[in-house]
Amino acid sequence: MILEHEHRVNLHPGGSFLFVIVRQKFWIIGARPIFLKDAKVRKPRISKGYICLFVCMVTSAIHLELVTDLTTETFLAAFRRFISLRGKCSKIYSDNGTNFIAAKRSLSEMQELLSSQRHKDIVTSTLADDGIHIQAMLQGFWKKWHQEYLTTLQQRPKWTNSTPNLSIGDVVLVKESSTPPASWHIARVMETYPGEDNLVRAVKLKTSTGEMTRPITKIAVLPSSETVFQGGPGCS
Template sequence: MGQLPPPRVAPSRAFSNTGIDYFGPVWFRRVQQRRSPPVKGYAALFICLSTKAIHLELVSDLTTASFMAALRRFMARRGRPHDFYSDNATNFVGARNELIALRRLFQSQQHQYEVSRSLSEYNVAWHFIPPRSPHFGGLWETGVKSAKRHLLRVIGKAILTYEELTTLLAQIEACINSRPITPMSNDPNDLMPLTPGHFLIGQPLTSMPEPDLIALQVNRLSRWQHVQQLFQAFWRRWSTEYLSSLQQRTKWTVKSENLRVGTLVLLVEENQPPLQWRTGRVLELHPGGDGLCRVVTVKTSTGVFKRAINKLCILPIEN
């Protein structure tokens, strides 16, 4: 098991490094009229990689304009991130019918150009996880699971209006952001846990760097400094207690030898027809910061692909 990437462990403003995913579809009515036909929409989920805080936006359709509008609403409320992270569109291979249109949107050259051009104006970078490796995006996959569970429990088969559904998503967002992630202290009389919501209201979106105020007495601080001291205490708890729980390595504890360039491998593909064995040669290694290789580039008869090593089977060479 590898180490957590820097965006997961570095203290930063909430949503400085953000993962994004879609889930749905969700049905709603544009107006509150009985004969108004229901229309299909989607929910965009933004999750902070360090604090696991979540932001939900309702998207009315799968177009680049709606996608960029959701991004702008998110940045207007949560501040401008440094980096975005998302699934690669190839993760939707074999998905349900409602995700086929989402895959087409993400793979569209026009969509990628519009998103890159708009984000370049804000100096925001976009990163994709390796193709067909959804476990690299387990953070937002877990957030989608939690949000969908709350949504299905509340609405069931009811068809809400756009305003009602937007309100419901905001309440679900608040519910998820109020979940405890670690105790606030070891005091048995302290019943207040640390939640993602603490990091959302601890400082303004355009705050300036503050000096370390943890060691100062409260009676020596102004009201604003006291607020900053509380916020720094949240991060101290996050780094000493919650972060250490994320670093526990419960599987893949035995070190294996790295793949080598030229190794013959079998690609594990979803929905592969019988008697079809897709093989290839390792063309390039992409080692992590610890020197271990978890992603490689493979050359096959149909092209060159980047894959996680858990999607490859090494073929032994018989002498």
């Protein structure tokens, strides 16, 4: 509480200057080191810990990561945790600590390794020999074949070929999605309803059970032959 109070009153000074101000009146034991317990046991081993501070230079937002030592590996682990939560940074500026310099060198070497064509070829060849990401290649090939090639084989003649308009007296089958085609009712066209383009969009039908109006997408035209249609009950 004392540190927080002095920090606010003195307009957020740096760490060293804040301790100079506080120690004029108080001597806080253990104010600067952070100690970590290795396990939740009766007598755990206590080791020194540190805080890795990330500051956004655009919004002044602060992100804290607890680290166990000042090694490059520990910083890289903290950095990976940071970007997993906050996203990747376009630029990073450090205070030139030795672990930061070594981490930059490690990241640069890692980036150079991953971007090299030789590395990609060796990894791809090794994984392929063990049968590994092959499944991903197979799925990628199937997706490309399904989306790019298969669709070119599907014919859609109803959008390119013109068909004669339905006329009064035509014999049709009334499509029903809940019944098989063999159970569809036979009907005769009593009236037609063309659109503004003079193409028939709907028709009035007469069946053995009564009359109905259906769009042309819900009927199937039968050949106009007396040998095919013998005039069912109610359709004369």
